[in-house]
Amino acid sequence: MKIPTLREVATEARLLLIGIPVFIWTMVPIYHMFLFAISPKEDAFSGKLWPDHPTLHNFEIVFKQQHYFLRDFYVQFWNSLVIAASVGVLTLFIATAAAFSISRLKVPGGRIVMNLALFTYFIPAAFLAVPMYRTMGNYGLLNNHWALILAMVTIASPYAIWVLKQASDKLPVELDEAAVMDGATTLQIFRLVYLPLMMPSLVAIGTYAVLLAWNEYLYAFLLLSNDREITLPVALGNFLAADDSPWELLMTTGFIYALPPAAIYYAFRRYMVGGLTAGAVKS
Amino acid sequence: MAITLSGDHAILSPPLSSRLTPAQVWGIVLLAPYLLVFLAFVVYPVCYGLWLARAPANYVALYNDPIFARAAVNTLIFLVIGINIKMLIALFLSGFFAQQRTWIKWLSVIFILPWAVPSIPTILSVRFMLNPEWGVINHLIFSFTGDDGPNWLNDPTVALTMAIAVHIWKSLPFWTLILITGRLAISHDLFEAAEVDGASWWQKFRFITWPSMQTLYITCTLLSMIWTLGDFNSVYLLTGGGPADLTHVLATLGIRYLRLDQLSLAMASIVCAMPFVLPLVYFMMKRLSR
Numbered sequence: 001m002k003i004p005t006l007r008e009v010a011t012e013a014r015l016l017l018i019g020i021p022v023f024i025w026t027m028v029p030i031y032h033m034f035l036f037a038i039s040p041k042e043d044a045f046s047g048k049l050w051p052d053h054p055t056l057h058n059f060e061i062v063f064k065q066q067h068y069f070l071r072d073f074y075v076q077f078w079n080s081l082v083i084a085a086s087v088g089v090l091t092l093f094i095a096t097a098a099a100f101s102i103s104r105l106k107v108p109g110g111r112i113v114m115n116l117a118l119f120t121y122f123i124p125a126a127f128l129a130v131p132m133y134r135t136m137g138n139y140g141l142l143n144n145h146w147a148l149i150l151a152m153v154t155i156a157s158p159y160a161i162w163v164l165k166q167a168s169d170k171l172p173v174e175l176d177e178a179a180v181m182d183g184a185t186t187l188q189i190f191r192l193v194y195l196p197l198m199m200p201s202l203v204a205i206g207t208y209a210v211l212l213a214w215n216e217y218l219y220a221f222l223l224l225s226n227d228r229e230i231t232l233p234v235a236l237g238n239f240l241a242a243d244d245s246p247w248e249l250l251m252t253t254g255f256i257y258a259l260p261p262a263a264i265y266y267a268f269r270r271y272m273v274g275g276l277t278a279g280a281v282k283s
Numbered sequence: 284m285a286i287t288l289s290g291d292h293a294i295l296s297p298p299l300s301s302r303l304t305p306a307q308v309w310g311i312v313l314l315a316p317y318l319l320v321f322l323a324f325v326v327y328p329v330c331y332g333l334w335l336a337r338a339p340a341n342y343v344a345l346y347n348d349p350i351f352a353r354a355a356v357n358t359l360i361f362l363v364i365g366i367n368i369k370m371l372i373a374l375f376l377s378g379f380f381a382q383q384r385t386w387i388k389w390l391s392v393i394f395i396l397p398w399a400v401p402s403i404p405t406i407l408s409v410r411f412m413l414n415p416e417w418g419v420i421n422h423l424i425f426s427f428t429g430d431d432g433p434n435w436l437n438d439p440t441v442a443l444t445m446a447i448a449v450h451i452w453k454s455l456p457f458w459t460l461i462l463i464t465g466r467l468a469i470s471h472d473l474f475e476a477a478e479v480d481g482a483s484w485w486q487k488f489r490f491i492t493w494p495s496m497q498t499l500y501i502t503c504t505l506l507s508m509i510w511t512l513g514d515f516n517s518v519y520l521l522t523g524g525g526p527a528d529l530t531h532v533l534a535t536l537g538i539r540y541l542r543l544d545q546l547s548l549a550m551a552s553i554v555c556a557m558p559f560v561l562p563l564v565y566f567m568m569k570r571l572s573r
Contacts, residue, residue: 018379019390026394029452032419033408047422094320097313107310113318118571120325122564124513126534127556130541130549131332132324138331139323154324157317162571186309215401218515218538233403237520240407247411254404265399266392 033258036251044248058252067249069239072227080214080231080257083145087152087213088206094153095160095205096198100190102161103168104176114165121158126218128155133222147223148231152216156209167201168194204271211261232257336550345551350539354531355555357443361532362508365447370504373455377462378492398456406449406520410436413445439529442522446530450517458503465499466492502570509563512556 004012035051036044037058043051060066065073098117102110132151133142141147171194179189195202217233224230230238236257239250303311345351380391397405412418413435421432436442473491482490515534518524524531524539531539533556540549 015379015382015384015387018376019387022376022379022394023390025452026396026456029405029408029412030396030400032412033404036408036411045417047417047419047426049419094316098317101310101313105306105310105313107307107314110310110314113314113321115568116321117317118568119564120321122509122567123325124509124534124560126513126515126537127553127560128325128328129515130537130546130553131328131335133541134335134546135324135328135331150320150324154320157320161317186306190313215403217401217403217520222538222541233401236403236407251404251408251411254407258400258404261401262396262399265395269395 033251033255036248037255039248041246041248044251058248059256061249062252062256067246069235069242069246070249070253072235073253075228076230076232076235077257079145079229080233083148083152083231084210084214086145086149087156088210090149090153091156091160091209092202092206095157095164096195096202098157098161099164099168100194103165104171104189104194105186114161117158117161119158120154121162125155129218129222132219136223141223143224143226143229145224145229148216148220149213151219151223152209152213155219156212160205160209163205164198164201167198171197200271203268207264207268207271211264214261332550333554335547336554338547341547341551342555344548345555348548350528350531351536351552353529354533354536354552357530358512358532358534358556360443361447361450361514362511365450366504366507366511368447369451369455370458370500370507372451373458373462373503374496374500376455376459377466378488380459380463381466395456395460397453398460402453402516403520405453406516409445409449409452410521436522437526439526442526443518443530446518446521449521450511450514453517454507454511458507461503462496462500465496469495502567505563506567509560509567512560 035049038054038056039048039051040053040055040057043053062070062073065071098113101107102114132154136142136147136151139147141150175193175197176189179193184192215233216231217237220231221234221237224234227235232253236250236254239245239247239253380387380394412420415421415432415434415437418435420435424430424432433441435445469492474487477487477491513534514532515538518530518532519535519538522530524535528539533552537549537552540546540552
């Protein structure tokens with residue numbers, strides 16, 4: 001093994017000087033959440049960096065719904081799950097159909113629709129939330145899961161269509177032409193040629209839509225209010241309503257709530273990084 | 284729902300179908316679900332909202348509301364200072380993460396966590412850390428100095444700074460990731476040639492890295508500004524707009540008016556932001572729809 005030169009040591013030291021603060025900065029809020037989840041209340045509130053008696057008791061309370069704030073935990077978890085899955089499926093359906101229509105079938109006016117969708121993508125979500133709330137009221141959908149599902153599909157679709165259109169523009173036209181020669185109908189091309197080739201982008205977009213819906217707070221808290229209709233993030237926000245909130249339970253529930261998206265993100269990271277960063281900003 | 288709509292189209296289209304190829308008919312049918320969503324949940328709400336905000340009295344009321352002026356200033360601070368700091372850090376870190384080291388690879392996997400986890404629990408976690416009585420930060424300050432720490436979120440300047448910090452914490456990984464992609468696209472030969480010529484670190488950045496990345500960097504900055512206008516969580520979950528409604532940004536102010544049942548004021552405050560938003564949106568669309 002060769003002995004590093006002074007210059008190499010200096011470079012490494014400088015990199016560490018950046019790396020260590022980056023690590024601490026990244027981990028502090030997450031570690032703090034984890035710390036609360038494994039601490040009894042007294043330890044959590046005494047500012048210790050590691051509890052004297054680490055425990056899983058908080059998780060037990062959450063899973064057995066043994067607290068006023070947690071009495072609908074499973075229902076709310078299920079709501080989050082159903083809404084996220086529905087948004088994923090609907091977005092995939094709507095966006096794939098639209099991207100196929102614009103990119104492969106060259107439907108008249110497709111370019112205009114693409115630009116309208118892009119325009120929606122750039123409206124800040126919190127601005128659209130205000131008229132959306134009233135609109136859902138007019139449609140009679142407030143406090144109904146459909147309100148949140150449709151709102152999230154509206155928000156997820158533009159980006160989904162755009163990424164899928166970019167990806168499908170890259171597929172060679174000859175594929176479609178060859179299929180038409182062989183007598184394939186449009187639907188057969190869609191099902192047998194287009195969908196299989198688009199799989200990686202579809203995985204990325206499905207994941208994107210599911211995570212977007214699972215993580216959404218603002219729309220969920222505006223559109224749903226009944227305790228048995230709300231999603232987990234809204235329930236977490238409701239913890240703050242009391243002055244003596246059980247923060248250790250709030251953090252435990254938050255930890256449980258944060259695990260699925262983190263797992264999904266890391267599982268599909270390969271697709272996400274390729275598909276989404278390329279799509280997010282084209283230089 | 285989408286299927287019934289497709290059916291309607293098939294019925295409505297006979298006079299057209301003589302002029303359209305089957306592929307084009309399918310094109311319209313497949314585009315219909317999105318168009319329906321767009322009409323029902325974008326066009327209708329936006330038009331309805333604009334109609335609600337039409338009365339000039341709303342704008343007079345906004346002008347007379349000190350909270351609105353404060354929120355507008357806060358939003359500007361958030362965008363102009365916060366985003367530029369974030370993007371500069373992201374630019375710097377993209378250089379760091381582009382280094383070929385095993386431990387830096389691992390660090391980059393951890394670094395992405397804030398982006399991968401939902402913002403609600405982590406923002407609430409920060410909120411408790413800043414709690415003046417029980418938060419870990421003031422506990423540490425007390426054990427090191429013997430003095431009570433400040434009441435962080437009770438000072439509007441500090442509270443807004445913390446909201447910006449939370450925003451940076453959350454979205455820094457995403458922008459760093461994109462800038463890393465940009466950096467890795469630069470040909471390595473350029474750096475080797477510069478190395479041979481004895482270029483300094485700054486010269487390499489100034490004459491190689493920056494010229495090839497500036498378009499991407501500026502695009503990212505503008506895009507981040509547009510999106511940050513809609514960042515409701517960082518402010519609402521950390522400060523709730525307080526103390527005394529002094530840390531609102533336009534995103535939380537609109538929702539505040541909405542909760543106070545002043546929908547037309549909420550819409551008017553959003554309309555006021557449009558002169559700043561629309562040029563940015565126009566610019567971004569020109570870039571992305573090429």
